[in-house]
Amino acid sequence: MEDSMKIKLQMLTMDYQIPWFLVECMYTNHSNLSDLVGTPINELAFSCFDDLYPGVHRSKVHGGTGIGTLPPGGFKHLIHIFHWTRTPAGKYLGETRSLLQPTKKMGNFYIPSATDLKLSATVFEKHAGIDVAYNDKRLSGVMQIAPLHIFKYSFEIYRTLLNFERGYVDCGFPVTAYVACIMNLLPTKADVKLLRANGIVPSTGIDEKEVLSSLQRLKGDDVDFNNVRMPNDLNILSEKVREHHERSYSRSYAELKSRYFANPWITISVIAGILLFILTFIQTILSFIQTKYSVLSYKKQ
Known part of the structure; x- marks a missing residue:
């Protein structure tokens, strides 16, 4: 044991x-x-x-x-x-089941980093298994992604899984797709810190620098993303993420949230200010009506 x-x-x-x-x-x-x-x-x-x-x-x-x-x-x-x-069933299928899909390679895959996506009101949630999904809610977006637990043995496990998918394309490319997303989401320590706060990069005794170094080591190993065909599911996800990220009103919504609703005390102050404005407005109208009827009553007399 x-x-x-x-x-x-x-x-x-x-x-x-x-x-x-x-x-x-x-x-x-x-x-x-x-x-x-x-x-x-x-x-x-x-x-x-x-x-x-x-x-x-x-x-x-x-x-x-x-x-x-x-x-x-x-x-x-x-x-x-x-x-x-x-891995999920029926997703990220290989070349044998996707002959009609675009001939894009994994080396061309791109989504913005985690901190960049935050600027367009994207939030991050944990997903089951090795999987990635994106839900575009127009103003905001939700990226569901499997947690990345990094231990001393993780490099060998991921390298084995990536090489397995290269040798058995009929099993699909879910791990390749997941690793590609993680590498795009986590280029800096700030990105790792953000996803750690959301539970996507749980604390396993390894700091942000070591997480980045593990990903870079995996990318620089014998796993060649340029020769792997991009699964259609991942291509669709990339397009959805970038379309949402480029919307001006999504960025405006994110700025509004960060400015007025990031801190609960600021949120309470804003709500209190709105209520005070409404009450003052109602009081003004009531005072105007009272004054009007007083004038009409005096005129009638």
Whole structure:
């Protein structure tokens, strides 16, 4: 048990992969194992990595629809299982299922940084699994993105997942899309600090500088984004984000919020000022009516 984390990380390296159908055969044909555990080998593998990040897609694995919608042809190996339990279904598909989509490459993907998006009233919320979504509410925008937990082992995990997607394009590019979004959102310490305040970059004992250095190391490794085709889902997300960010009234709304509603005491002062103005206006009207009737009464007499 003392070496369980080390063993799990070794199990998720390419050198230790065994074709999964061989593991299934050994498990089902070894009566002592299957009787002792009494659980399907797939479900054992699902729960094996629950304490590793990126976190599992809970609705997909635990009591959701995922158990009944396993990949066609089964799993290839443990890395495939880890990838499947962390990613959304039916999104960021690879070239084999997107032949009619634009031939854009991941190297051309762009969205503004987190601090820039704040200037157009975009807020950030946590998403389940490795996924990114954007909801344009005209005046404001909501970007839902999976939390980025950075530990000492995170670099190797993400590098393995990125290389897995390059080798198995039929599994799609959800991790590639997620990493590309994170790299665009977090170019500076201020961006990391902003997303940390929103719970997107949880504190794991690693400061803003180390988070940036981990991302730069991943970008400078053997993962070549220029030769990966951009999934259509990600292309649509990029267009939605940039369209919202370029609207003048979204920026005006964000400025209004930051100036008058960023601090609760300022908000209370503004509301109190508005109420005072309304009450003063009503009092003025009532005084005018009272004066008018007093003059009419005097004239009639």
